[in-house]
Amino acid sequence: MKLKYILSRLNDNSLFGPIVIFESPEGEWPDVFELLGPNSSGKSTMLNIIGVGCDGINNKKIHPSIIEKMNHLMNNDYYHLTFNIEFEDDNGTKLILEKLYENNPKINFYKVFNGTDKKISLSLEDFHKEYILIYDTPIDPIKRIQDLKREFGAKLGNILDKISMHKAYLRDIMSTADNKRIDNINIKTEEMHNKENVIGKLSKIIEINQGKLRIYECATYFYYRAHYKSQKEKIETEKEEVKQEIKSLGGDLISTDAFRRDARAQFKKKIDILKLNRNSVEPQLRALFPEDSYGMGGWEKLDFEKMESDLLADKEFRELIIHFISALDKMKKDNKNIIKESEACKDLKELCEKYRELDMSIPGTTLSFAEELRLVNQEWDQYRKLRANIGIMENCRQKLDVMKIDFDTLEQLIQNIDEMDRKAAINKENFYKIEEKKEDLGKLEKLLGNYNVKYIKYNSLILTNNVKENKNCKISDLEEFKTYSADRLEEMLMNVISQTKEHISNKSLILEDEIEKRNKMRLAMEKLKALPEAPYEKHIKELEKIFKVFENLEKILGQRFKIYLNQIGDYRDKKIDMAELPEEEKNFYNALFSYFAKVIGTIRYMGEDIEVIEMNLIRNTFTSKDGIVRNFLDMGSGESQLNYLISILDQEDNRKMIVLLDDIANIDFENMNKLKEKLRKLREEGRLLFGIIVQARQTKGPLEICKI
Amino acid sequence: MSEKEISKEESLELELFNQIIQDPVGKKVLSLIIENKNTKEILGELLGEEEKL
Numbered sequence: 064m065k066l067k068y069i070l071s072r073l074n075d076n077s078l079f080g081p082i083v084i085f086e087s088p089e090g091e092w093p094d095v096f097e098l099l100g101p102n103s104s105g106k107s108t109m110l111n112i113i114g115v116g117c118d119g120i121n122n123k124k125i126h127p128s129i130i131e132k133m134n135h136l137m138n139n140d141y142y143h144l145t146f147n148i149e150f151e152d153d154n155g156t157k158l159i160l161e162k163l164y165e166n167n168p169k170i171n172f173y174k175v176f177n178g179t180d181k182k183i184s185l186s187l188e189d190f191h192k193e194y195i196l197i198y199d200t201p202i203d204p205i206k207r208i209q210d211l212k213r214e215f216g217a218k219l220g221n222i223l224d225k226i227s228m229h230k231a232y233l234r235d236i237m238s239t240a241d242n243k244r245i246d247n248i249n250i251k252t253e254e255m256h257n258k259e260n261v262i263g264k265l266s267k268i269i270e271i272n273q274g275k276l277r278i279y280e281c282a283t284y285f286y287y288r289a290h291y292k293s294q295k296e297k298i299e300t301e302k303e304e305v306k307q308e309i310k311s312l313g314g315d316l317i318s319t320d321a322f323r324r325d326a327r328a329q330f331k332k333k334i335d336i337l338k339l340n341r342n343s344v345e346p347q348l349r350a351l352f353p354e355d356s357y358g359m360g361g362w363e364k365l366d367f368e369k370m371e372s373d374l375l376a377d378k379e380f381r382e383l384i385i386h387f388i389s390a391l392d393k394m395k396k397d398n399k400n401i402i403k404e405s406e407a408c409k410d411l412k413e414l415c416e417k418y419r420e421l422d423m424s425i426p427g428t429t430l431s432f433a434e435e436l437r438l439v440n441q442e443w444d445q446y447r448k449l450r451a452n453i454g455i456m457e458n459c460r461q462k463l464d465v466m467k468i469d470f471d472t473l474e475q476l477i478q479n480i481d482e483m484d485r486k487a488a489i490n491k492e493n494f495y496k497i498e499e500k501k502e503d504l505g506k507l508e509k510l511l512g513n514y515n516v517k518y519i520k521y522n523s524l525i526l527t528n529n530v531k532e533n534k535n536c537k538i539s540d541l542e543e544f545k546t547y548s549a550d551r552l553e554e555m556l557m558n559v560i561s562q563t564k565e566h567i568s569n570k571s572l573i574l575e576d577e578i579e580k581r582n583k584m585r586l587a588m589e590k591l592k593a594l595p596e597a598p599y600e601k602h603i604k605e606l607e608k609i610f611k612v613f614e615n616l617e618k619i620l621g622q623r624f625k626i627y628l629n630q631i632g633d634y635r636d637k638k639i640d641m642a643e644l645p646e647e648e649k650n651f652y653n654a655l656f657s658y659f660a661k662v663i664g665t666i667r668y669m670g671e672d673i674e675v676i677e678m679n680l681i682r683n684t685f686t687s688k689d690g691i692v693r694n695f696l697d698m699g700s701g702e703s704q705l706n707y708l709i710s711i712l713d714q715e716d717n718r719k720m721i722v723l724l725d726d727i728a729n730i731d732f733e734n735m736n737k738l739k740e741k742l743r744k745l746r747e748e749g750r751l752l753f754g755i756i757v758q759a760r761q762t763k764g765p766l767e768i769c770k771i
Numbered sequence: 772m773s774e775k776e777i778s779k780e781e782s783l784e785l786e787l788f789n790q791i792i793q794d795p796v797g798k799k800v801l802s803l804i805i806e807n808k809n810t811k812e813i814l815g816e817l818l819g820e821e822e823k824l
Contacts, residue, residue: 218784225804232810605818612796619792654790661783716778 064092064753068112068146070136071165085109087146093770094151095746095754097739100766106757110198110723111136113755116148116160116170117196117721118187123217125198126210129725137168150753152719158194158752194752195718197711200725208695208703209632211659212680216628219620226617233610236599244594245603251588258581265574269567276563280528281536283556288521291514298511302504309500312493326480331371333473337380337466338367344462347455348387351394358386376474384467391460398453405446412439627651634681641681652681660685663710666703668693705734712741720745722754739771781805 070085085105100106111133119125120133136142143165150158155177162170172185185193341362349359361383370377415436425435524530538544538552547555599606627648634641641652659678666673666685673693677686683695695703708724722742730738738756745751760767784805792798796817803813 222801222804229804229810229813233814602814602818606814609796609800609814609817612794612800615794616792616797616801619797624791651791654787658783658787661786662780714778714780716780718778 064094064151065147065149066092066109066113068109068144068148070108070112071143088766092768095742095751095771097756097758097769097771098766099758099760099769101760101763104766106759106766107132107725108136110725110755110757112144112146113148113721113723113753114196114198115144116146116162117194117198118170118190119196119198122196122198123221124214125196126200126213129198129200139166139168150721152752153746153749191718193718194721195714195716196721196723198723198725199708199711208678208707209680210707211662211678212628212631215655215658216625219624219628223617223621226613226620230610230613230617233606233613237603237606237610239597239599241594241597241600242603244591244597245600248588248591251584251591255581255584255588258577258584262574262577262581265570265577269570269574272563272567272570276560276567277530277533278536278541279556279560279563280524280530281533282538282541283553283560284521284525284528284530285532285536286538287553288518288525291518291521294514295511295518298507298514302507302511305500305504305507309497309504312497312500323480323483326476326483327374330374330473330476330480333469333476334367334371337469337473340462340466340469341365341367344459344466347459351452351456351459352387352390355390358383358390362387374477374480376470376477381467381470384463384470388460388463388467391456391463394456395453395460398449398456401446401449402453405443405450408439408443408446412436412443415439623647624651628655631680635683639681641679652679656680662714663706664713665709666706668706704730705738708738709741712745719752720750720754721752723757724755725757727756727758742771 066087068085068087085108087109098106098109111129114120114125114129115133115136120130120137122130136144144162145165146160146162148160152158157173157175159173159175159182160170161173162168172187172190173182174185175182345359345362348355348362352358361379365377365380365383369375370380415432418432419436421432424431428435430438538556541556544552544555544559631652633639641649644652656677656679659680660675663675663678666675673685674688675685676688677684679685684692685695686692704727708727712720712722722745724738727735727738742751742754742756746754754771756771785802788801788805789798792801799817800813803816808816
């Protein structure tokens with residue numbers, strides 16, 4: 064081992080710069096040795112400088128009083144320090160630690176492999192991976208056993224630092240996630256889930272109701288269609304029976320009264336027409352037959368009111384019509400020559416008019432045309448009157464013909480009415496029965512009409528609702544309707560069908576609305592998902608959980624365990640019985656004290672090496688493997704110091720050790736040899752790179768180095 | 772990720788924390804911390820997707 068250092072101190076009063084306080088002795092040093100020297104000879108300073116070189120300032124396992132001293136050396140306001148330390152292992156590999164500049168705290172770490180001169184730079188992390196510094200000053204051995212607690216506290220602190228670092232890293236990567244997007248997706252996912260549930264429930268309700276509706280419709284429509292068909296057939300049969308009964312009672316399908324009323328109305332109408340025509344033709348007849356007293360006398364006497372009231376056709380009326388028709392026919396015959404003669408008269412008249420200016424006689428006569436015209440005109444006047452009468456006569460004849468037909472009709476009507484009256488008389492006995500039957504028939508027809516309407520209605524319902532007949536759907540199987548009476552059942556069923564349809568319709572509308580909303584959500588969700596995903600998003604939930612685990616550990620270690628640890632001294636002073644502590648706390652101490660025992664391994668006690676299974680810092684006891692409990696205070700201070708040192712050297716760590724043991728006291732020769740033996744063994748095993756035991760010497764003089 | 776060998780000291784610490792920490796995930800995380808794993812390695816162990824993290 065080579066060690067070279069200069070530690071100087073600034074002095075404000077010095078004109079010559081800093082004062083050198085300590086400078087390393089020249090030459091090489093053994094790798095494991097004992098250093099003896101008086102107080103203030105620089106022994107501890109040398110260890111502190113090596114400790115600084117091994118980054119001991121940041122080593123939480125080292126006692127705070129030692130760290131304070133190392134920090135003091137690095138206080139640039141007071142000291143200037145440079146050093147170069149070179150360790151070499153049995154393979155010839157060197158570890159070089161150097162601080163080149165007084166004002167710069169940077170320490171360089173190098174490794175030089177055997178046979179090469181190349182200095183390979185080591186990072187601080189690499190250094191700690193390969194090497195471990197053990198630096199201790201076991202001033203008060205008993206107190207140092209208690210230091211196990213402090214060391215464990217340091218471990219907790221170290222773990223808490225790491226947890227804090229991991230949390231920071233996690234927080235960093237979690238912050239890269241688009242939390243707003245994730246939150247929105249989560250919200251939308253939940254909303255979608257809820258919406259799907261609603262849709263599912265609604266669909267189920269609709270499906271159930273549609274199922275019920277199918278049963279109700281099939282059961283109802285087919286049942287009532289068949290029912291009304293059978294009712295119709297029944298009524299048809301009844302109707303036929305009633306018709307037969309009416310017939311057998313001598314009744315007519317046509318109402319006698321109605322027929323008679325109708326016939327009477329026709330009779331009256333004919334009377335009125337005849338009366339009108341009688342009045343119309345009378346003046347003409349009078350003009351044609353002024354001398355006919357029989358005819359005209361009878362004609363005037365005709366009593367139409369009587370004919371109407373008595374329902375009779377006056378035979379005299381017929382005779383008078385025939386009388387006048389015969390007279391007119393005779394007159395027409397008689398007037399045949401008159402027409403011929405009048406035509407000849409007319410021709411002569413025209414001739415005379417043509418030649419009346421001629422002053423000559425008509426051949427064969429003595430009369431002139433003018434004289435002849437005068438005579439002819441007189442004759443023509445008579446013929447003209449006769450020709451006018453012929454026109455009236457023709458007109459009369461036509462009217463009388465019509466009257467004769469109307470009179471025949473009148474007679475026929477009277478005959479019909481008489482016939483009906485006759486029948487009515489015959490059926491008088493059954494009249495009321497027939498009327499009753501006819502009333503029954505009317506009712507049956509009305510009922511038949513109703514049944515027919517209902518039959519058509521159910522037939523139409525089957526077709527329009529596309530209801531398929533299912534023999535399994537029977538009204539008798541519809542449990543909920545069993546309590547209704549038959550007459551109310553149809554109404555109830557139709558109400559239920561209507562309500563069910565309405566219910567399905569309402570729910571379908573809501574369902575459509577919900578599906579539309581769900582579809583909108585789906586679109587929004589797709590848009591959200593289409594947004595670019597931050598690198599850690601897919602793990603965000605897990606990261607959050609892991610973060611909570613770290614937080615929880617931080618809470619347990621940083622709060623509960625620290626409190627438990629700090630209470631050890633109080634409990635010891637107050638002599639608290641561990642058995643009365645809460646379970647968790649008790650478990651903590653049991654585990655911790657067992658851990659301490661495992662760390663220490665064996666204890667030198669009364670000249671014996673005792674394997675311990677518990678180091679109880681509350682009771683100040685240790686328990687050996689054989690179950691014997693002993694008190695620390697019974698342990699010699701040298702023994703306890705040795706125990707402590709052996710325990711820290713006993714750590715199973717693959718790293719190479721640099722061991723600095725300062726101010727070893729109270730250890731007798733035998734126990735010191737045990738410590739040295741331990742160091743030698745570690746060196747032989749290749750686990751110890753460098754080891755130094757410093758002891759104060761009462762006599763003055765230079766530092767004394769004794770190789771171990 | 773290469774398995775790191777743990778020291779006797781670390782092994783004792785693990786044993787201790789296994790006894791005093793109840794939460795299994797907490798135990799696992801703590802063991803990884805004691806084994807001096809970095810955050811990526813810890814997440815890799817817990818999530819099984821180290822390379823993506």
